[in-house]
Amino acid sequence: TAINLANNGIKYFRAGIWKPRTKPGGFEGVGVEGLAWMKRVKEETGMYTCTEVATKAHVEAALEADIDILWIGARTSANPFAMQEIADALVGHEDKIVLVKNPVNPDIELWIGALQRIYNAGIRKLGAIHRGFSAYGKHLYRNRPQWHIPIELRRRMPQLPIICDPSHIGGKRELVAPLCQQAMDLGFDGIIAESHCNPDAAWSDASQQVTPDILSYILNLLVIRKEKHTTESLSELRSQIDECDNSLIEMLAKRMRVCRE
Numbered sequence: 001t002a003i004n005l006a007n008n009g010i011k012y013f014r015a016g017i018w019k020p021r022t023k024p025g026g027f028e029g030v031g032v033e034g035l036a037w038m039k040r041v042k043e044e045t046g047m048y049t050c051t052e053v054a055t056k057a058h059v060e061a062a063l064e065a066d067i068d069i070l071w072i073g074a075r076t077s078a079n080p081f082a083m084q085e086i087a088d089a090l091v092g093h094e095d096k097i098v099l100v101k102n103p104v105n106p107d108i109e110l111w112i113g114a115l116q117r118i119y120n121a122g123i124r125k126l127g128a129i130h131r132g133f134s135a136y137g138k139h140l141y142r143n144r145p146q147w148h149i150p151i152e153l154r155r156r157m158p159q160l161p162i163i164c165d166p167s168h169i170g171g172k173r174e175l176v177a178p179l180c181q182q183a184m185d186l187g188f189d190g191i192i193a194e195s196h197c198n199p200d201a202a203w204s205d206a207s208q209q210v211t212p213d214i215l216s217y218i219l220n221l222l223v224i225r226k227e228k229h230t231t232e233s234l235s236e237l238r239s240q241i242d243e244c245d246n247s248l249i250e251m252l253a254k255r256m257r258v259c260r261e
Helices: 002-007 033-045 056-064 080-090 108-120 148-156 166-170 173-185 212-221 234-260
Strands: 012-014 048-052 069-072 097-101 125-130 162-164
Touching: 002 012, 002 033, 002 212, 012 033, 012 069, 033 048, 056 080, 069 080, 080 108, 097 108, 108 125, 108 148, 125 148, 148 162, 162 173, 166 173, 173 212
Parallel strands: 012 048, 048 069, 069 097, 097 125, 125 162
Antiparallel strands: none
């Protein structure tokens, strides 16, 4: 997968060494052993490497393995105790790039608080990842985008890079491309998407993986608009209207199901 991505011009290789799962018994990552594989990726492809950290031990192991970018997942960013532990472990490593995913619940104050803890540890190469928000029941998206929340984050912290995770928002590979374009239309600074050389055989989130060639195709088709985006732009407002419409339709469909029963 790494070689194929590098051949398609991708410069950053993100892979979860430790995988937090909702329930025990699923694939929870290969652990420290995988850090050696990440080193090999860097040596053989020249790509920067990125992995998720959730504890002090994770941070220390990743730093020792010279992982270039650390990201903090949605379950961890929702926990101020865990965020402070990670922040304390990062003191003295101001050169690292750290990305913070939104918490699982739509709480912008919690997201900003997580970012502030990392900033207070001396990290200035800081960014946010929008991966959508969990919601009970079945919906079009695995995680509801609720675009107004990252838009509000941009308003409050205009210098903060915000990256979109279309794989986790969509949960299905066919939704990755339109979500990538929507993120670009809303002025996001980048995309963090999942790719696998054999998506159907992936041990984690197989339904949302795309091959490196498909990912390259999606990225090459993206339209990056040059005009300045503001929170009052028509595209942002239309996205919020679309989100409201989708919620109404889903609720009406649920009501019809209950009526039939």
